[in-house]
Amino acid sequence: MYKLYGRYFAALLLVLSSYLVIVLLSTNQHLAISVRSAHELETVLSLTSIAIDGNYTPTEQHLTNTQLSFHSKEYPKPTVFNNSLSSFASHFPRIMIIGFGKAGTKTLYEFLKYHPQLSGPETEMRFFSRHYDQGLESYLSSLPPPSHNGFVIEKSPDYVIVPEAAGRIIASADSLGIPVSKLKFVVMLRNPIDRAMSEYLEWKVQRYLRRESVLPGFDTLVTLETGELNLNIKFINTSCYAYHLRRWLKHFRAKQMCYADGGAFISNPYQVIQKLESCLNLNPYFTEDNFVLNHKRGFYCFQDQSFNSHLHCMGESKGRPHPPIKKVVRDRLVEYFSEWDEALKNMTGIN
Template sequence: MAHRFLSSTNRFSARFAFIFTVSLSCTYLCYSILFCRSTIMTNQGYEGKRCPPSKSAGGKKLLGKLDNCASLEVRSALEESAARRGSSDVRDQSKTPGSSGSNWADTKLRNMSVAQKYGNKKLPNALIVGVKKGGTRAVLEFIRIHPDVRALGTEPHFFDRNYDRGLDWYRGLMPRTLDSQITLEKTPSYFVTREAPRRISSMSHETKLIVVVRNPVTRAISDYTQTLSKKPDIPTFEELAFKNRSVGLVDTSWNAIRIGMYILHLENWLQYFRLSQIHFVSGERLITDPAGEMGRVQDFLGLKRIITDKHFYFNRTKGFPCLKKPESSSQPRCLGKSKGRTHVQIEEEVIEQLQEFYRPFNIKFYETVGQDFKWD
C-alpha cells in the first residue's frame, strides 16, 4: 500500500515539475519575443530619425549616405553655424541669384551642412596674406560663396602675433571642412611680416598664397584715411610721407609707405615659396572686373569657375562691386561701412612725387611676377 502511494506521489511530482518547466519556458520565450520586437522597433525609429529612407539611397557608398542624411537638416545646421560664427552670410549664400538654377547654391548648403556634421578642422590649404587696403576683404567675401571653400571670417593673426599659441590653437579656429573642400583664412599683415613666410612654410611647403596688390600711392592714401578716421589728431599725410618734401625725400619708415614697396617683401617670400604658389590679384581690376579676377582666383585654387559676372553688380555709392541680392534677403551683400570711404584730398604734386618714388620698385615687381599692373 505504501509503495503504491509513493509511486503515485512520484508521478504527480514529475508531472508538476514538467508542467512548471514548460510554463516557465513559455513565459520566458514570450517576454523575449516582446523585448526583441520592442528593441527592433526602437532602433528602426532611431535610424529613421537619423537618416530617413531615400529613393536613391540603396547601394550608395558611405559619403553618399551621409550627404543624403545631412541634406534633410540643411537649414537648421546653417542656422547653428551662423550663431557660432556670428555671421549672416549663410542666409545670404543660400540662394545667390544669377547662377544657372539653384544647383550650385544647393551644393554650397549641402557641403556646409555635411562638413559641420562629419568634417574636420584642418590647417589652411590657402592664405590671403596681403596687402592691407588692397581689397583682401572683398576677395575673401567673394570666394567664400564657392561651395568648395570654407573660410574663417575674422583675421587670426597667427603667423605674426599669435604664433606662440601653437598650431593646435590655430587649427581650432578653422571651420570644419570635408576632404574635398579648401580651408582659407585672411590676414593682410602677413605679407609685411618678416617671419611669416618661414613660419607658413614650416606648416606646409605646399600652401597656396593670395596677394591682393593695388597702386601703392592710392593704397597709402587709403591706409592714412582709415587711420585718420580712428585718430583725427595725427599729422597730415604729407608730413608723415616725407622726411624732406622739398627734395622729395620719402620716409620709408612710415608703414603706409613701406607696405607699397611690394618687391622688397616679395623677395622674402620667394626664399620659402615658389612663385607659382603665389597668385597676385589686381585691386584695380577687382573693382572694374570682379568676375574676371575671381575667375583667376578659382583657377589658382583648382576650383570650378562657379563665381561669375552674374553674381556682381556695381554699387555707385560705395564705388566698388557688391554681390547681388539673394532671394532670401531684401538687401544686397556689400562690404561694411568702413569700406569705400572717401579718401583724403592730397595735392597732385605730392602724388607725383610718390609715384616717382615707387616707379623703380613697381618696375622690378612687374618683372618678377610677370604682370604689368599699369600703376604708372
Template sequence: MRCKVVMACLSVSIAITLVTFGGGMISTNYPALLRIYRQPQSERTQGPNPALGLKWNEITEVERKDAARQTCSPHSQSEHNGFKTGDSIETILGRINSTDPNWTKKVDNCYTYDGKQSPIPERLLEKRQCQKRLPVAIVIGVKKGGTGTLSRFLGLHPVISITREMPFPGKQVNASSITKWIQLMRFSSPFQLTMTESPGFFHSHLTLVFQSFLSSSVKFFVILRDPVDRAISEYLHYVAHSNAPKDRPFDVIYKNVRIQETFEKTILEPGGDIVVSKFTWLGLYIIHIQKLLNLYERDQFMFIDGDAFAKDPYPTMSKVEEFLGLPKFYKRSHFVKSKTKGFFCAQVPERPDFGCMIPSKGRPHPNVSEDVLRKLQDFYRPYNKALRDQLGLNFSWIYKKK
C-alpha cells in the same frame, strides 16, 4: 642649405622690421634695400648691412635658434612638428562630383544661409564630418588692397569655407597657438577648402616660423593695388580708428604709427623726403614678395591686380577657380555695381546672407597735391618696375604717372 636660406631671410626681415617700426621715422637707401635680395645668400648675413645699419648679431640668439628649430624641421604633406596638416587641395577636390546637379548643396553643407549664416546643429556637424581645419589657402595681403572684398567673394564659392581677417596665431608660433588658431576657423566639410584672410602674413617675419605648420602645397592670394592709393587708404583707415580729434589739427600715435593732420605731413619729412613708416613700407611690394619666394614656389601664388579687380571682379574670380582647380561656379550676374558707392556687390541666389561690404569701405580720398603724388610715384617706380621685370606682372598701375 634650406636652413641657410631661411636664416638669411630672417636676418633681413627682422632687421627691416626694426628699422621701420623700432623708433622714429627715418629715411633710408631704398635701392640698397632692394639689392639685399639680389645678393648671394651667403653675403646677406655677413657683417653690418649698409642699407639697414644693423648687424646679424643684433638679432637675438633666441630668435635665431627658434627660427632654425621650427623652419628647418622635416616638411611632409601630412605632418610636420608633430602637427597634422590635413588633406591636400587635390585630395579634397577629388571627392567632388561636379556633374551632379545638386553638387553645390552637397559640398557646402555645414551652414544655413537664410538671411544670415548659421552653423547646422552639432549632431549634423558630426554626421557630415564638418570640422575646423588648417587652411590650405590664404589671402595674405596686401592690407587696404582689396583683401576684404576678395575674401568675401571667395567665400561665395560653395567649395570654399573662408574665415575673414584672422590675425597671426600669436607672437609665439607653436603647436599650441596653431591649435587655438584653428579653433577660430569656420567649419568646413570634407569637400571644402579651408581658407583664411591674414594680411599680416605678407610682411611679418613670423611667416618664417609659421611655414612649418602649413601644408607644403598651400596656396596664397596676393592682391596688389597702386601703392600710392593704398598708402592713402591706410592713412584714412588709421585716422578713422584712432581717437584723433576731427575738428582741429592733430598729431597722435595710434598702434605705434604717427598720424598727423594731413596725409602729406604724415608721409613726408620736413625736408620733403619720403618717411619710412607703415604707410609707405608696405607698398614696396617686391621686397616682401621676394622674402616669400625664398620659402615657397612661384606657382603657389596668385598675384591679383587690385585696381582691375575693383573695376570688374568677375574676370579675377574666374581665374581664382582656375588657379585652385575649382568646379565652375561664378557667373557675371553674381557681381552688381552699387549705384551709391560705385563698388561691386554680390548677388548670389544661394547666398542671401551677403550683398555689399560694410558702409565704411570705399572712403573718399582727400585731395593730395600733384607734387606729393608725383614724389610718391617716383619713389615707388623702381619697385613697381621690379614686379614686371622679376615676376612678369603687367598690372596697369605699374606704368602709371601722375
C-alpha cells in the same frame, strides 16, 4: 694683524670690482649684439599699434640683396601643447590671402567664401604674424573644417610684410605632414600710392576712435623738412611690394602665388575672381550675375543665385574718398615707387 686683514680685504674688493667691470662690459657687448641681431629679424612693420614711423627704409640695394630662406629645419617648430593635432590637421588652410592690407583683401575674401569648396573663419587670424606663441592647436581649433572636396581659406593681410610668417607656415605644415608645395597664397596688389592713402585714412579713424591726437596731413607725414620723402613711414614701406614678395618667392614656388589686381577688382570683380578660381585650382562657380553694382557707392555687391537671395555688400568704411595729394608730393611718390614697380614686374611679370 688688523692691518694685514685690512690689506687682504682691500685687495679682495679690488679683484671683485675688476671682475664686475669685466662682466658688465661683456654683458653690454652681448646685449648690443643681441639687439642688433633681433633688429635684423624683427617684424619690420609692426601692426600691433598705430605707429607713425616704420622700422626700415627700403632702398635700391634691397632690389638685389640676397635673403636667407627660412627652411623648416632652420625655423622653430610651432608650439604643441597636446597630441590633438591629428584631429585638426584638415583645418590647416590650404589657401591664404597674405596681403596687401588696404588693397581690397576683405571684400575679396568675403566673396571667395561663397565658393562651395571654400570655408574660412569670420575674423582675421593673424596667427603666423602675431599669435604664433599661442600654439598650433589654438589656431587650428579656431578654424572651420573643410567642406567635402574643399579647402580652408584664411585672410591675414599682414603675413606678407612679416619676415617670420613664411617660415612659420612652412614649419607648421611640416609638423602636420602637409606638403608645402600644396599651399596656395593670394596676393592683392593696388596702386601703391592709393593703398598708402587708404592705410593713412585708417590710421586717422583709429586715432579718432581712441581719442588720440589728430594725425597730421598725408603730405606733411610723407615729407621731411628738407622736402624729400620720409621713407620711414609704415604705409609707404608697405607699398614697396617687391621688397616683401621677394622673401616669399624664396620660400615658395611661383605657381603657388596667385595675384589679384585690386584696381580691376573694383571695376570688374568677376574677371578677377574667375582668374583666381583657375590659379587656386577651384571648380568654376562664380558667374557675372553674382556681382551687382551698388550705384550709390560705386562698388559691387555679391548676390547668390539661389532663390530669394539678397545682396551682400561691404560696410560703409570701405571705399572712403581720398583727399587730394599735392602735385609735388605725388610726383615724388610716383618716382619712388616706379623702381619698386619695375622690380615687381621683373619678379612676377605683373605690370
